[in-house]
Every structure is written in structure tokens, then in C-alpha cells.
Amino acid sequence: MKNVLVVWLFIITISLTLNGKSHLKFPFASSNFADKFIPVDPEELEIAKEQAKEMFFFGYNNYLKHAFPFDELDPIHCTGRGPDYNNPDNLNINDVLGDYSLTLIDSLNTLVVVGSKDAFHKAVKLVIETVSFEKNVTVQVFEATIRVIGSLLSAHMILTNENPFHGDFTFPEYDSELLTLAHDIAGRLLPAFNGTVTGLPYPRVNLIHGVLPGTSNETCTAGAGSLLLEFGVLSRLLNDPTFEEKARKVNEILWEFRNKETGLMGNIIDIQSGEWKSFMAGMGAGFDSFFEYLLKAHILFGETRELEMFIGMRKSIREQIRRGRPKCRFDYTSNQFN
DSSP states (O other): OHHHHHHHHHHHHHHHHGGGSOSSOOTTTSOOHHHHSOOOOHHHHHHHHHHHHHHHHHHHHHHHHHTTTSSEEETTTTEEEOOOTTOTTOHHHHTTOOSSOHHHHHHHHHHHHTTOHHHHHHHHHHHHHHOOOOOOOEEEHHHIIIIIIHHHHHHHHHHHOOBTTTBOOOOTTOOSHHHHHHHHHHHHHGGGGTTOSSSOOOSEEETTTBSOTTOOOEEEHHHHHOOHHHHHHHHHHHTOTHHHHHHHHHHHHHHHTSOTTTOOOOSEEETTTOOEEEOOOOSSTTTHHHHHHHHHHHHHHOOSHHHHHHHHHHHHHHHHOOOOSGGGOEETTTTEEO
């Protein structure tokens, strides 16, 4: 839930900031939700909001107390945890944790969601004073992009732009330091795009040494194709097309490698040969954020190409979706199960 809130807050913020206006109206900004469902009691809603806020700060404050400056809190041992330097093959940990206080960065926008301006400004100062990406760690390009670059960029624009969705969180002393950090780590990810035959990026990159010998040539569709929101916004804020161009090129390459008969993509692809290593198609892990980013990129940037790909993929999925038991089959024409 937290990641969903952050992503949508990110899109709202940058859409209102880039060129001073958004390209499309957001359906959730004014919806008929209450007309379709039983209205939520205002008192119960306030109680739920306070409970959610309390739970968040329980985790966040204990991270600061027991784990900072490590990436995350190990709740069992109540200590900090970072990359597994002793076992580089421990990808479950090392893909995500980069020894750059990930929880602190990842929490910036949630502090805005819960309406805590003081805690947000303190966290921003802490990031500026302590975070560095000059680390000999190998991280996953996808995770570093969506969690680190995305959080830094959205926090940067929240700090420099007042809008009606979250109020005034601007900070007079702020001098675009988070944008500088986002640019720094994004530049360290660029070597992932070098030396591949197809143009698809390596899934992992070392923040100092680039792509290390022996790095896997296999990446998932979502991992390669979920970069455009952050890379596109960064390019436009810096007035440097490099990042956006690379992300858009990746989407086009994946589109070209789809099966021409079914219109579907596999789950795992070899970035050198373009061969699908896993032919299973779906909408879950390994795919989901690719579809998400196509639609959101259209909403954010107003380009039609991503919408065309999204509609094409949706059409293919509806046509090719595996049918199970009769009672579980969904008829998209009548919009009901049959």
C-alpha cells in the first residue's frame, strides 16, 4: 500500500509541476466513489487514518532509533541491516539494499502523505547530510530507480512546489540537493545500458565500477521496462534527454521482441540475444509494473506511444488469457463472469 501511495503522489506532484500543469484529469481527484459504495463514516475514517499514521511512525521511529544509517530495520534482532557483503549472490537482499539509508529515502513521501511537515523536513536534512552513493555495492537497476530516484525526485518537487493535493511542504533552505542526488545515482546506473547487443540494460550495476564481469544477461520484462517515469522526469528537470531517451528505447525494444502471433511478451529475456528465457506471459510478478508504467507515462507526459502499447498489450492479454473452469471465466464483452 505504501508503494502505491508514493507512486500516485509522485505522479500527482510531477504532473502539477512539469510545465505548470497536468495533461489529463486524474479520475481519483473527483470521483463518484461514494455513489457506488456505502459511504465511509467520517469519524471511522479519521480513526483509521490515525491508526495508519501511528503504525507508520512506530516503524519509522524505530528505524531511526535502532537501524539508521543502515538500509532497513531487522525487526527480529532490532538492529540495522544493509547489503550482504559476505555473499554477493544473496540477491534477495543485495538487489534492494545499497548501503544508502534506503528506508529513510523511501519514507520521504510517506511523511508527506501522513501530513508531518516537521518530520519530512528533518528527514530531508538527514538525507542531504548523510546519504552518499559512492559505495562499492551492486544493486538492481529497477529497485534503485523506483525506490531511490523516484522518492528523491518526488520529494524534490514537493519541496519546491505547493499544490492542492498535499499542501505547502516547501522548504526555504532547500537548494535542489535531492535532485542532485537523484542525478548522481541515475548516472551511476547508466553503465547498465552499455555493451548489450539488444540495447536492453543489464539488471544489476555496481555504483562505482559499473557492470561487473559475470553479471547476469537475463532480466525480466518489468525490470527493464519500468524506468520511464523516473528517467523521464529526471531528464525534463535537468533539461538533459539522455535518461528519458534510454528508457523509451527500452520500451520499444521490448515491444519489438513480443510474440508477433499472440502479441504477448515472455517473463525473462536475454539482453544479448533477445531470446525469451521464460515464455510464460501474465500480469503478475515480472510484468505488472511494465503495464503500469506504460499507462502512467501517458498520463504524465501526454505522449500517445505508451498508450498505444498499453492498449495493444491489454487487447492481447484479453484475447489470449488462459481459460479455467467455466464458472471462473470472465466475459469482457458483458463485463461479468459466466
